[in-house]
Amino acid sequence: MNPETQSREPRRAKKPLNGNHVPSEVIDSARSGASPSVAPASVHALMGWYETPGELYKACEALRDAGYQRFDAHTPFAVHGLEHAMGLRPSRLPWIVLGGGLFGLVGSVLLAWYTQGVDYPQNISGKEAFSYQAFIPVFFELTVLCAAFATFFGMWSMNKLPRFFHPVQTHPSFERATDDLFFISVEAADPKYDRVATKRLLASLGAHELCEVGS
């Protein structure tokens, strides 16, 4: 969903992390190696959870309609149609895949043409040195391979993966996002973000355990 970025907004004052069982100092020191960090911990997002996908869906619609852009949903399984409720734009990944596929196609044609036609032509059962028919499986396979690599690595880089820590993991109940709870996180970097108003909006839609998480 929305890729995580460091907040460029003026840093908000450090607040006690409500119910957070991982002290931010521990996280900071874990991130920056052994040395105790002096950087102030910042609020990443306001998080809470819903009991059903339906409630989460309505909350996403409410955030979208209120003009929020930097928020995310964390669910144990795919909730169909959630991307519409969140107002997400279509992914740019298909274009990366297309580029990968075209690269594989053009690259394999050049490879076959240069090695078989120019650099080291051979007479194989009387056929032309560069017989494109023989290489169509190669063109096909390399197109598919490069498109698959583009999909895989494109997805990872667009999601800024791999990473070993994300602030949303510090929510006390977050492990249940893989089990039975439907989480929502509204980033503090969202221009519409207001600690009180956002919290009130989410709470009015039935959110539980609302708290700010940070790093």
Add this chain to the structure above:
Amino acid sequence: MSTPINDASKARITSLDPARAKKLVGAATALLVASVALSIVAALVDRQRFAFSYLTGFVWLATIGLGALFFVLIQHLTRAGWSVIPRRQLEWLTGLLPASAALFLPVAFFAHDLYHHWMGPEAHGDPLIQKKAAYLNPTFFFVRAAVFLAVWSGLSLWFWRTSRKQDESGDKELTLRMAARSAPAIILLGLTLTFAAFDWLMSLDPHWYSTIYGVQVFSGSAVSSLAALALLTLALERKGILEGITTVEHRHDIGKLLFGFTVFWAYIGFSQYLIIWYGNIPEETVYFRERWEGPWKVVSLVLVFGHFVVPFIALISRTAKRSRFVLGAAAALILAMHYVDIYWLVMPTLGERGAVPSWVDVCGLIGPLSAGLLVIARRAAGGPLYPVRDPRLAESLQFQNT
């Protein structure tokens, strides 16, 4: 899972307006009567050409029905939820198979014109055909044809009637029974389709053989039946009949399958070509030489571009698969190209003159075409437009692509 997008509880149109249905059936019947007259004229003027033209038209229609039967069986076999609604249009298309049993009669009548290489007296002096005579003899040929047509009609009618029975009773047991029978049915379909392709098409040149031939014909039938399904769905949507029942999500999935099977068709066609080209043995390469020389080269290139390159590029994007216009245009192109594909398999038997289209070809196509339209119009007019009491209907109504 609650997705408040589709609401299945609203009342919807479930069948065609009777006046419109009557008009459709009437038009198809009139076309069929006209086509019989045209066919007789064509057969009298140019008997040989008409025999081949009719075989092309007949196989074109039968393969669409076979592809549709394949997909009906696959939906039951996989217990698919998304496809419950479009399955009804596929079931209409399987009606082409009982019709094919009747439409085969002219093929049987012209069998000696079509298959004279091995049916006629010239077979006696041909040692290669003598070796194949245990399989390739007229009696066994007609027995096999009867078996194929009986199996196809039986399967198509049983699955159609069971599905219609469920419209009335809503009995969930029927869904399980259809799923259980779809597995042996699909084995029967695979075998009969392969051997029918050998018998009716490959034996036109009895010296030449290819083991992938059955799969090639199957790939054409799969892609053409999906094209027909896309056009039927779009036509119903356009009239506002399936409004709110079939959605862009169903269209998207039909588009995905159409795209995939377009690639499959090219993949199989190329596999056959590559092996023959690489082996370079004259008795095998003759098949492609006939189709790559003179006017036939044009037909071959039309196939490569019209049946693969153009639909492949047109349907590659998600937006295109979801667009009514692009999907409809690609489906119409593929359905037309499926005719060219069968033409490319059959007509080279006539030599170079086979490559030049003739009015007789139109007469050979219009008979099977109008019979097919009549069957589809009758099935569309005779009952609900989607399986109204299928236990997985709600799943299909709410279906979303992620």
